[in-house]
Amino acid sequence: MKKLKDVGERWITRYINSTLREKVEKLSRLSVGDDAIDIPSPQKILVAIDMMVEETDIPRGISWRDVGYRAVTSTTSDIAAKGGKPIAYLVSLGLPPNMLLQDFEELWKGIIEAAEIYGGVVVGGDTNTSSKVIIDVVCIAEPPQRLVSRSGARVGDIVAVTGLFGSHSAGLHALLNNIEDDTAIKAIEKMLRPVARIKEGRVLSEYATSCIDSSDGLAESLYILSESSNIGFRVDHPPIDVIAEKYSEKHSVDLLDLVFYGGEEYELVVTIKPEVWEEACREIEEVGGRLIKIGHVIDEPGKIYVRWGGEFIELRKRGYTHFLESSFSR
């Protein structure tokens, strides 16, 4: 089996460029592989960057193709949260010389596949030697007319999400523990192919008072919005995915953990004025998405109350945070 060190960087660069050339030619005056690349842009651009490191961000048991797909999805989700429409992607890779060629090719295919789904063109990047795989994805996007920050939530606003939560964490749990029943398989499938909410984000840029993606978990997203907007939340209807509920029962995993502290779900969490709620829902449905009301903004800065098992509990703040010792056990 050939490894990257058998072919060298030049081969890798040629391989990458050959998969990009046709589309980049239509977009740029420079050719793929030049020092820099020019991109048509609207008068303003929106950019986001997100790095994945094999050691901490890539669970074992995921195919390289899915790893590539998820890396692009993760950055795209940040763009979606601000209502952007992807134009171009740049991808920096750190690759171990002992990586199998076919694994690298699968990784790259996943990257290209996701970029195509989100309507952006991969225009180039950089390759490097490293001991573990590193994937850093930049997305350059067309911003919407109106930009929604994290700080605009006001008391009385509805808080809503673009999908249900918990199945991703259940899938991760199943994968790491080799659980393979029907529920586990459904959860894993969903976890491997999250979808960045580009279309929903575009619509929400017209209606939302604040917006964030949920890549670090629903609880973390609510906390960030509450801190940025200086408000609190009452969550009457936690957005529990039925797969997560079943998985929780079968395998005795805490459902609150699955739903609120999971992460790697790329739904949007937004606040919206009640007056425009129905209109926003209608427009989201028109683009094929959905908007799920989970509660309200309240006048208690930093507090998040969730109706859980018949009573209200206060959500503790313990999102996933890198660097603290505990994060390594994950």
Added chain:
Amino acid sequence: MKKLKDVGERWITRYINSTLREKVEKLSRLSVGDDAIDIPSPQKILVAIDMMVEETDIPRGISWRDVGYRAVTSTTSDIAAKGGKPIAYLVSLGLPPNMLLQDFEELWKGIIEAAEIYGGVVVGGDTNTSSKVIIDVVCIAEPPQRLVSRSGARVGDIVAVTGLFGSHSAGLHALLNNIEDDTAIKAIEKMLRPVARIKEGRVLSEYATSCIDSSDGLAESLYILSESSNIGFRVDHPPIDVIAEKYSEKHSVDLLDLVFYGGEEYELVVTIKPEVWEEACREIEEVGGRLIKIGHVIDEPGKIYVRWGGEFIELRKRGYTHFLESSFSR
């Protein structure tokens, strides 16, 4: 001594954001630290990305501040080669939990320092846990009126560079071998603080027929231009830095290696029509730079001849390439 794991990602993010806030506010409608950030752009933008990985790209003995400075310089040099004017930078960091806080702060200061020198604003990025330091820098720039590719060199064009070569490799050699005489110290100083040729690149975008930066070594740059443009080069006047020459004599290091196979020098290598040569030189001098004629484009695709010690030799192709076994010995 405090380490990153003692303070956590949130502290790091706050630290980073506090150093960026003031300038980003002037540039963007969104705040620093939001999912994505909007940037004013001309109708077209120019982008480049370059990753540095501690294991392979960061020689021992360099201060973290210089590491940060050099990472930004490296990406900026790609932009300079295409005549771009930096607008904004995004920086993705992989950081080991055991890294000392003060080392991280120095690294970040070097990043900010370089961005300011090059006239761009660091608008955000991403932080991650990794076993070794990773610095991935994106530069978003205003493209020049005219974009110069790698493929426009024609027979009879002058080939020129924006600076002398060899002192960087000498500096690296001195650093790795703990050599500390006067020449070595001069070489090390020059190596630690290379300058991306933004002003020169802007001028050259009006005059050059092809242009590339020399981050992988002068020989490699000449080879890439020769392959892209399907021509060859005769180098009558190798651009030897006097520091490299002295160092070579004192420490028995091959001068040809230092000058042609060094890398990490961020000069530009360009071809220019003889008719506009003098005008180009004048304009480059006006912006404080210099243009050094080293030879001509010849009609022998892929061949590079260099006048060396009274005779012409053919340059072998052996730039630094990642992934091949040999690259690890570097």
